[in-house]
Amino acid sequence: MSIKANKNLITITTKNTSYQMKIDELGYLLHTWYGERIEDNEDMSYRISNMDRGFCGNPYETMDRSYSLDVLPQEYSTFGNGDYRADCIQVINPDGTNVVDLKYDSHKISKGKYELKGLPAFFWEKEEGESLKVNLIDKVSGIRVELLYGVLEKYDIITRSVRIVNTSDNVLKIKKALSACIDMLDGDFELVHFHGKHAMEREFERSPLAHGKLVLESKRGTSSHQQNPFVILAKKDTTEIYGECIGFALVYSGSFIIETEIDQVNQTRLVAGLHPEQFSYVLKAGDELVLPEAVFTYSNGGFEKITHSFHDAVRNNLQRGEFVHKHRPILINNWEATYFDFDADKIFDIALKAKSLGIEMLVMDDGWFGERYDDTKGLGDWYVNEKKLGSSLKELAKRINAIDMKLGIWFEPEMINEDTKLYREHPDFMIRVPNRKGTKGREQFVLDFTRKDVRDYIRDMMVKILDNANIEYIKWDMNRSLSAVYSSNLAAESMGEFHYRYVLGLYDLLNELTQKYPSIMFEGCSGGGGRYDLGMLYYHPQIWLSDDTDAIERLKIQYGSSFAYPIGSAGAHVSASPNHQTTRKTPFETRATVAMGGTFGYELDLNKVSKTEQKMVKAQVKDYLKYDELIHEGDYYRLTSPYDKSRVTAWQLLSKDKSLGLLSVVVQSVEANESNIYIYPRGLDENAYYKIAEEKRRGKVWMSGGLVLPRIKEEYESFRFEIKRV
Ligand code: GLA
Numbered sequence: 001m002s003i004k005a006n007k008n009l010i011t012i013t014t015k016n017t018s019y020q021m022k023i024d025e026l027g028y029l030l031h032t033w034y035g036e037r038i039e040d041n042e043d044m045s046y047r048i049s050n051m052d053r054g055f056c057g058n059p060y061e062t063m064d065r066s067y068s069l070d071v072l073p074q075e076y077s078t079f080g081n082g083d084y085r086a087d088c089i090q091v092i093n094p095d096g097t098n099v100v101d102l103k104y105d106s107h108k109i110s111k112g113k114y115e116l117k118g119l120p121a122f123f124w125e126k127e128e129g130e131s132l133k134v135n136l137i138d139k140v141s142g143i144r145v146e147l148l149y150g151v152l153e154k155y156d157i158i159t160r161s162v163r164i165v166n167t168s169d170n171v172l173k174i175k176k177a178l179s180a181c182i183d184m185l186d187g188d189f190e191l192v193h194f195h196g197k198h199a200m201e202r203e204f205e206r207s208p209l210a211h212g213k214l215v216l217e218s219k220r221g222t223s224s225h226q227q228n229p230f231v232i233l234a235k236k237d238t239t240e241i242y243g244e245c246i247g248f249a250l251v252y253s254g255s256f257i258i259e260t261e262i263d264q265v266n267q268t269r270l271v272a273g274l275h276p277e278q279f280s281y282v283l284k285a286g287d288e289l290v291l292p293e294a295v296f297t298y299s300n301g302g303f304e305k306i307t308h309s310f311h312d313a314v315r316n317n318l319q320r321g322e323f324v325h326k327h328r329p330i331l332i333n334n335w336e337a338t339y340f341d342f343d344a345d346k347i348f349d350i351a352l353k354a355k356s357l358g359i360e361m362l363v364m365d366d367g368w369f370g371e372r373y374d375d376t377k378g379l380g381d382w383y384v385n386e387k388k389l390g391s392s393l394k395e396l397a398k399r400i401n402a403i404d405m406k407l408g409i410w411f412e413p414e415m416i417n418e419d420t421k422l423y424r425e426h427p428d429f430m431i432r433v434p435n436r437k438g439t440k441g442r443e444q445f446v447l448d449f450t451r452k453d454v455r456d457y458i459r460d461m462m463v464k465i466l467d468n469a470n471i472e473y474i475k476w477d478m479n480r481s482l483s484a485v486y487s488s489n490l491a492a493e494s495m496g497e498f499h500y501r502y503v504l505g506l507y508d509l510l511n512e513l514t515q516k517y518p519s520i521m522f523e524g525c526s527g528g529g530g531r532y533d534l535g536m537l538y539y540h541p542q543i544w545l546s547d548d549t550d551a552i553e554r555l556k557i558q559y560g561s562s563f564a565y566p567i568g569s570a571g572a573h574v575s576a577s578p579n580h581q582t583t584r585k586t587p588f589e590t591r592a593t594v595a596m597g598g599t600f601g602y603e604l605d606l607n608k609v610s611k612t613e614q615k616m617v618k619a620q621v622k623d624y625l626k627y628d629e630l631i632h633e634g635d636y637y638r639l640t641s642p643y644d645k646s647r648v649t650a651w652q653l654l655s656k657d658k659s660l661g662l663l664s665v666v667v668q669s670v671e672a673n674e675s676n677i678y679i680y681p682r683g684l685d686e687n688a689y690y691k692i693a694e695e696k697r698r699g700k701v702w703m704s705g706g707l708v709l710p711r712i713k714e715e716y717e718s719f720r721f722e723i724k725r726v
Contacts, residue, residue, distance in 0.1 A: 002129070003710075004040040009043055010107065012151050012158060018040075019158055020044050023135075027103035028069065029040070029104050031181070031182070032047070044515060058082070059083040062471060073185055075182055079098060079176070080102065084451055085263050086177075086213065086259040087180040088239055088273070090276070091172055092173040100141065105135040105137045107134040107135060109130060109131075111130055118524045119252075120252075120292070120534070122157070122317045124687055125315060152282070160293065162177065162180075162693075163288055164291070173282055174283055179272065182246065182296070183608065186267070187235055191210055198726065199546060201557055203557075204495055206579065210261075211323050216258040217257045218275070219278055220255060220481035221254055221482025221499055223250075223530075223531050223533040224481070228533065229272070230249040230672065231258055231270075233260070238302055240302050242301070245302065246296055248272065248295070250294055251270055253506070253507075266271065270549040282494050292535070307635075314566050320539075323541040329473070332351070332601060337576075338605070340366065347364055347400075350607065355403050357606060359601075361407070361473060363475060366477070368410070370421070377417045379416055397469040397471065408473025409465075410618065413447075416447050429446050429448060450489060450505050466517060472520055475544065476523070478527070478530070479527050479532060480520070480527075486498070510539040514698050523543065525544070529544065532545065537565065540568065545561060550581055551595075566632075567597055568633075572598030574603070576604040590717065591619040593719070600631075630660060633655070634656065638651055639651055639663075650663065651663075661690075662721070664720050665709070683701060686703070690723055690724060691722050692723050693724075
């Protein structure tokens, strides 16, 4: 049993960790522990010591001036009851006041996992994990807050969510409603977070926390390129393989906030959830509001342990569908090969060459529909442009299938251009504030996905296409941020629900289509990795990692993304050199080494590369197929960081039974009169013998002595070493 209630203590235990809360004498739910595993009857509240502190108020019902919610660690912080730190919930009561005072009411432990209506969430069977619900109520306003916890013991994973129920007869307005709060009594924490921009997502940054707040957020309607809803709270001395840290993520794809704060007595708080600046929710009598799931894991073994827990849990207990644990076809995408300039013959020629080199699927990207000759028009007209293609889609699919290749196509279902049949016939489908022109992004506007009729209309167009040609893959793109939102379906007082309802609408359509077409493989995309989050990974086995295909820049993008997200969920392609985004020239083989740090594919016209390079493709495909399972199911190790001074970036994959591994090294810079470079593999069986680079040594020797990298022959050279137990 991983959840135990013992008098007024509730303790959650996983394989290596414990999480504890306590109902105190006034009925408040305090957070007493998250860290190393303890026994469930060990009351960790002894670490809390109260003291009469100036300007820290006391609840009316106590005579104790040393009792103050302003410094006590809480499970769900509220606004208006004397805690001035980051709060999880703010409510406007019918009389205009905004006090929320939540007290423990009841709890229930059950087997299996709670479900969140309309939202992606981790799942497991009854025998795999338990759930806990703690009801808190504010008797005056009639708000019931149901705190939901899920425990995936074997991976040290705890999930949280919240259901807010209005049990009163009044209408309440929820101003802020976050998913989770983590209070730490001591510790000098830093925050590891992942910022970026289009074509350079998830850059690693480690920032000290300060008294006051460090806030990460997206207000773009998507989780965004700029910030990612995954962070790590880490002690100052924590490294990749040593020290305490907590990995925390939201299972959500829209605007979010993660607030971290050090309070006046040096305690650390993290709260996270829906971005409050873009949120208000009218909760009528009897209604409920379900909040996105948060997931976290504690590690006393550095970042690597967090990564292993997240990767295992995400691919086994979050991602759905037949492709998660199945071979995903090696694809060639025509975007960087042709951009908008293609017809069916050109696509077929690319497919034919690719097929002869072992590639399994052709993906026809943007430009096959409507009047889509460039990026100024056509989005929303999901009918095949047979004039441009010179063929029907059905015919093209037939031709491609006839050479034993699969066909995939690109969609951007959430978007509309003004120059379309869709806009001319249904201008109200587009998000536009009355009397305002709004902002364009890539000349396009966003559809009102809060409306079911709009979603149904788009779905019907897509279904028509999918039912008429043998399409086996969809790239679901999204190429702008939301701004100036409005829906004719929402009353003025409910407009604050727009962002949240947009994401629910998106999930609804994704759910419908992925269920209807279980054997179509979906790949997510938002101008590359602008929506690379756990919400999207629930629907997509993989997501196009970045529009930046430069192998050297990708080292950083893949490094940052790997902390939380399984590397097999990252779409990674070999593209042309000089690279289209950076103009950098890199060796063909290095581009493949880097693309094998994700789900492998190509994005160039292989008719245009040299015969030698074509031969290399054949060998690369063979190599990838050999390591396919390792890449998708193995443990991932970041051996060096692309941000360090070291001249190389190295990473390693190792099968769960430790018998097979792949060690990849990319040279980032060269120098004269160079010194030796040692690469230290990890995770090997110490006493087993392993062959690496034709040499046989004991696991322990490899791990402590390292592998001496052969002399570097050229800039940006790369190495792929097989690790084989012998
Ligand atoms: C986005 C995607 C690209 C490509 C283009 C097509 O930028 O990330 O991969 O599909 O759109 O317009």
